[in-house]
Amino acid sequence: MAGASANLDQRRDYAAPTHASSQITAPHIGALRLTHFRSHEQLDIACASGAMVLTGANGIGKTNVLEALSMLAPGRGLRSAAFDDMRFERRLGWTVSADIVTAQGTARAGIGWRDGARRVRLDGANGKLDDVAHLLPQLWLTPAMDRLFVDGASGRRKFLDRFAQSLDTTLSKALSAYEKAMRERNRLLQEPGGAHGSGETALWLDGLEEAMALHGVAIAAARLTALDALAVGLAAIPEAAFPRAEIALIGTLEAALRMQSALEVEDGFRARLKATRPLDGAAGRCLEGPHRSDLQTIYAAKNMPAADCSTGEQKALLVGLILAQAHSVAAQRGDVPILLLDEVAAHLDRTRRGALAEILCELGGQSWITGTDRHSFDGFETVFGTDLAAINMQENGAGNNFDARENGSEDNE
Ligand SMILES: Nc1ncnc2c1ncn2[C@@H]1O[C@H](COP(=O)(O)OP(=O)(O)O)[C@@H](O)[C@H]1O
Ligand SMILES: [Mg+2]
Known part of the structure; x- marks a missing residue:
């Protein structure tokens, strides 16, 4: 496994779980970089291990981020779309790179599409998508x-x-x-x-x-x-x-x-x-x-x-x-899978949203949740506390840097 990236170093103490430890690190994305993926020319996100809340107006690129994450699983992703269509403004290709943090350490995975072929890199060598998927099981729910x-x-x-x-x-x-x-x-x-x-x-x-x-x-x-x-x-x-x-x-x-x-x-x-x-x-x-x-x-x-x-x-x-x-x-x-929950809050009343936050928190994995209204997630902030990164994509615009440590509460630092 590759060394952890700078913003993950502080989490090294999770790296050696013992049977006595109450909380084993659920596999999650520590950092995500999209290059020429859909509306994102380049996008960097430093992540919280609990809840990743993405908000912003329709069309700002929230679902695109979830779709990029779904490239780390076999198949054509959560939109079942053509890989060529995911190229930002029909550039040559796209890449999705992620630091996958597990109880065993951090692995760096990269999925790239170019010239009609998908390439998978894992820890600096050619890898298989199945191996990436095995490190990071994921499930999604979309509109x-x-x-x-x-x-x-x-x-x-x-x-x-x-x-x-x-x-x-x-x-x-x-x-x-x-x-x-x-x-x-x-x-x-x-x-x-x-x-x-x-x-x-x-x-x-x-x-x-x-x-x-x-x-x-x-x-x-x-x-x-x-x-x-x-x-x-x-x-x-x-x-x-x-x-x-x-x-x-x-x-x-x-x-x-x-x-x-x-x-x-x-x-x-x-x-x-x-x-x-x-x-x-x-x-x-x-x-x-x-x-x-x-x-x-x-x-x-x-x-x-x-x-x-x-x-x-x-x-x-x-x-x-x-x-x-x-x-x-x-x-x-x-291993708790990561969950990609697109626009899930919109249909749920306050009580159900609060219950969702609690169940997700108890599950202990990483959840990526999108919505147009940041206030739908007030309950999430209460439940997840500092293990939440709330990213308002509007404020930052596309092609930008999102750092969980700046956007979230006083997470990490
Ligand atoms: N290949 C592409 N290149 C550039 N922009 C794209 C591409 N595919 C989709 N888009 C743009 O992405 C936007 C939709 O992003 P999406 O993530 O679905 O928004 P939302 O925040 O509502 O979930 C649209 O504005 C669409 O034009
Ligand atoms: Mg959407």
């Missing part, structure tokens, strides 16, 4: 997810898979391998005679279905593990503040795995794929598999499907789910 319960199942699958991914880092590989095999199978089945074909095409389909069965069962198993972990997390969040959700997974492989061995489920799925070639060929898509599963959410106290709840209730359910996820990741991995 785009407000329609999670109402819109199609794919958003809910992604929501669960992102969480499952933070428990099982091999899931993303299984998901992309499954997708790839399925796409290729769909393509072959569309070819004249493909679905009823014999010889080479049939052999090729056998191989693809073999891969789909193998990875499909791995995906379903990872989701079931995540679902069970989430149920434990949900029970740990006080129901008074955020309504409890009851969750279930609707999916053929997931259901089968509750009753049969993985091998049996795999064999069954492979056989069904083979049998449904003509059907899938006619439909132009694969009609069964983990790509069709859905996460069902019920507002427990009312026994009401989440989709039928009010907008405010749905938001509170979502926040409760994210907090439960954070709880589960912490319990399973021992």
Whole structure:
């Protein structure tokens, strides 16, 4: 691990946790630098380890900062955007550099995009994004997810898979391998005679279905593990503040795995794929598999499907789910994930905002929270005290330096 940067030196005393220590450092960003990322030509933020509150008018670049942080996780980030679009005024490329502080020390991670390729640096050498993600698990909640319960199942699958991914880092590989095999199978089945074909095409389909069965069962198993972990997390969040959700997974492989061995489920799925070639060929898509599963959410106290709840209730359910996820990741991995909560305060009343601050503080990780109104976060300042950095991006403008020690209370120095 690299040496800590200047502003982190004072935290060295966290570096050697013992079993006796009450508080082990949760992984967090100590310092962040964006270069040519979206609206930020260059932006430096020195961070507090508790709450990072970003405020400022619409369009000032708050979500852009969270999106930059999400570059430290696999995938295309919290906007699911194209990396090219993240280039500041279409410059050549962008970089996101972060000092990741963990109980073991500080690692410097850098993610860069240039000439159509992503490069990952970790402690001065080429690294893997999975390794960065492993150091710094993260979860996010954005306004785009407000329609999670109402819109199609794919958003809910992604929501669960992102969480499952933070428990099982091999899931993303299984998901992309499954997708790839399925796409290729769909393509072959569309070819004249493909679905009823014999010889080479049939052999090729056998191989693809073999891969789909193998990875499909791995995906379903990872989701079931995540679902069970989430149920434990949900029970740990006080129901008074955020309504409890009851969750279930609707999916053929997931259901089968509750009753049969993985091998049996795999064999069954492979056989069904083979049998449904003509059907899938006619439909132009694969009609069964983990790509069709859905996460069902019920507002427990009312026994009401989440989709039928009010907008405010749905938001509170979502926040409760994210907090439960954070709880589960912490319990399973021992590391509290960082939370990116975009515009989360707007939908919550004062009491719920206060409860959110307390739960986040108790979780003990780093939370990045944005909002237009600084006063929505008064409760956060009370709860987090000096472990909070409130950054008003308005005052500083874009392309600037934000130092938690100046912006926050009397933090650190
Ligand atoms: N590639 C880019 N280069 C420069 N500016 C960008 C780029 N992408 C988005 N922006 C600008 O970023 C702003 C939106 O930033 P955002 O972080 O979403 O604001 P908010 O503070 O409301 O969350 C918009 O003004 C948009 O024009
Ligand atoms: Mg925003």
